[in-house]
Amino acid sequence: MTREFIPIYKPYLKGKVKDNIIECYNSSWISSKGKFIDKFENSFSKFVGCKEAVSVTNGTVALHLALLALNIKPEDEVIVPTFSYVASANAIKYLGAKPVFVDSNELTWNIDTSKIVEAITPKTKAIMCVHIYGNPCNMNEIKKICKKFNLKLIEDCAEALGSYINNDHVGLNGDISIFSFFGNKTITTGEGGMLISKNKKLINRIRKLKNQSVSNFKEYWHDELGYNYRMTNICASIGVAQLEYVKEILQKKRVIAKRYISNLNQLKSQTVLPGSINSYWLNVFRLNNKKSVKKVREALKNNNIETRPFFSPLHKMPHLHSKQKFIISEKLSEQGVCLPSFPELKIKEIDKICDIIIKNNA
Numbered sequence: 014m015t016r017e018f019i020p021i022y023k024p025y026l027k028g029k030v031k032d033n034i035i036e037c038y039n040s041s042w043i044s045s046k047g048k049f050i051d052k053f054e055n056s057f058s059k060f061v062g063c064k065e066a067v068s069v070t071n072g073t074v075a076l077h078l079a080l081l082a083l084n085i086k087p088e089d090e091v092i093v094p095t096f097s098y099v100a101s102a103n104a105i106k107y108l109g110a111k112p113v114f115v116d117s118n119e120l121t122w123n124i125d126t127s128k129i130v131e132a133i134t135p136k137t138k139a140i141m142c143v144h145i146y147g148n149p150c151n152m153n154e155i156k157k158i159c160k161k162f163n164l165k166l167i168e169d170c171a172e173a174l175g176s177y178i179n180n181d182h183v184g185l186n187g188d189i190s191i192f193s194f195f196g197n198k199t200i201t202t203g204e205g206g207m208l209i210s211k212n213k214k215l216i217n218r219i220r221k222l223k224n225q226s227v228s229n230f231k232e233y234w235h236d237e238l239g240y241n242y243r244m245t246n247i248c249a250s251i252g253v254a255q256l257e258y259v260k261e262i263l264q265k266k267r268v269i270a271k272r273y274i275s276n277l278n279q280l281k282s283q284t285v286l287p288g289s290i291n292s293y294w295l296n297v298f299r300l301n302n303k304k305s306v307k308k309v310r311e312a313l314k315n316n317n318i319e320t321r322p323f324f325s326p327l328h329k330m331p332h333l334h335s336k337q338k339f340i341i342s343e344k345l346s347e348q349g350v351c352l353p354s355f356p357e358l359k360i361k362e363i364d365k366i367c368d369i370i371i372k373n374n375a
Contacts, residue, residue, distance in 0.1 A: 016317040019366070021295070022197040025255075025262050025356045033250035047246030049253050054207070056256045057192075061174075061182040063209040065216045068244035068252075069223055072171040072193025075206035076104035078242060079189040080139070082210075082218045083165045085110050089138040091167075094124040095326045095335075096342035097143040101169055102327045105141070113137065114328045116339040120284035122146070122297075125341070126154035133158075139165035144173035144183050146351075147199075147294035148283045152178055152186045167191070171206075174199045175263040175292035184209055189219075194248075199262055199294055200255035202248040265356040266293050272360055273298075273352065276367035280374070296352045297323070298370075303347045305374045310350060312373045318366060323349030 037043050050068060058066040069075050085091060087109030093101050095114035102112040113132050118125045123145050140159055142150045150168075159166045168187035170176070176183045184190030187210075194205035210216050221227070226239025270293035274282055281299035285291045300306050310320050326342045328335035352366060 019318045019353050019358070019362055020355065021319045021321055021351060021353050023355045023357075024196055024201045025258060025265075028257050029254040030251055033254050034247055037247045037250050042246045045243035045245055047249070049246050049249035050244065053202075053244075053249040053252040053256070056253060057207055058209065060256060060259065061184055061209060063185060063211065065209070065213070067208045067216060067219045067223065068249060069206045069208065069242045070244055071204045072191055072195065072206040073100040073104060074223075074240070074242040075191035075193070075208050076100060076141075076167070076169065077107050078219050078222055078240070079167050079191055079208060080104055080108055080110070081222055082189060082215050083139060083167070085138055085165075088136065090134060090136040091139045091141055092124075092129060092132050092137060092164075093141045093327070094143050094145070094342070095328045095339045096122065096324060096345055097145065097169070097327060098171070098324055099327060099330060099333075100171070101141060101143055102330075102333050106332070110138075111136070112327070112333065114326075114335055114337065114339060117145075117341045117345060118151075119341055121148055121151070121286065122283050122345055123148060123150040124155075126151050126158070129155070129158050130162075133162055133164075137162070137164060139167055141167040141169055142187075143169040143171075144176055146283065146297050147173045147176050147292035148285060149173065149176050149178045149183050149289040149291065151286060152183075156186055172198070172294040173292055174294075175259065175266075175290075177290040178286075179288045185211070188212065189215055194252060194255075199266070199292060200252065200259050202244070202252040202255070205244050205248045205252060262356045263292060266354065269293070269354060269356075269358055269363060270296055272363045273367065276364065277370060280370075293354065295321075295354045298350060298352065299345065299348045300350060300370075300374050301348070306348060306350055308375065309370050309373045312369050313366065316365070316369060318353065318369070320353075321351035322346070323351065 168190035171193035223242040
């Protein structure tokens with residue numbers, strides 16, 4: 014008998030997703046204009062508690078636009094954690110700027126704030142913090158550093174929709190913050206991203222840049238280099254439907270996380286700072302060693318259960334290579350495993366996954 018496949022993630026496509034897509038089709042508004050664009054941006058900004066939000070094609074271009082809007086130039090330096098998805102550093106490289114890597118905190122797995130200052134040089138213009146796997150960074154310390162050294166702050170919230178710090182949604186501390194709606198994110202639009210900022214000038218700048226820098230005063234007049242980073246009405250229509258269920262999705266994910274953490278209490282998981290709430294985009298654990306990771310993943314695969322390794326440190330990538338050593342990030346990458354975390358995951362499935370892990374984490 015074939016065991017049912019348990020993926021690491023699948024979207025929670027309930028509600029009006031299909032109806033909204035059909036409405037786009039019937040109205041012929043399937044490209045980057047249509048009622049769902051504004052509706053999605055407005056609903057999203059209301060959910061996170063910011064006045065305005067700007068939709069884009071994906072989270073990576075959101076990072077690119079954030080850096081452009083903050084006027085990051087070639088040869089400028091942007092501090093970023095080495096333990097992150099590659100898009101964080103790639104977006105910096107798009108501008109000819111230099112990503113300057115910082116190691117992770119042993120407990121939270123986010124950027125180690127105690128090591129940021131030593132990475133600052135006269136060329137440093139910004140800090141990009143990443144709320145890794147949905148766990149909020151130590152924003153109080155990062156904001157203090159930015160203020161002291163007059164640096165811009167970008168929050169990469171791609172994995173952190175539904176994460177909070179002192180009852181405020183993540184993303185409200187940065188000059189600009191970005192979100193992702195890839196298919197494995199907490200809510201999805203297939204591909205998609207969003208930027209938020211409290212600074213109206215930055216929001217207007219982002220809106221212009223994402224739309225080929227078209228003039229507001231003259232048709233088909235483009236007064237600077239621009240980009241086609243617009244979200245489609247169809248994608249936005251999915252996002253509108255998804256946002257109607259976001260609280261339900263987050264509640265289900267926290268129940269799942271609680272079960273994992275209880276069952277795997279002998280393993281290391283992310284420490285959540287006081288006052289913070291982790292969205293638990295993925296449930297992630299640190300095993301005994303590299304061999305344990307291989308053994309556990311193979312055992313789960315043999316039971317038709319999908320897993321993922323942790324991100325490889327960015328300083329190890331050929332196009333980002335640095336000779337520096339980042340011990341914590343390197344250990345995390347070797348010892349970590351990402352487990353199934355989709356909202357409809359059953360408790361009995363979690364228990365089965367945990368039993369296999371405990372037996373094979375030798």
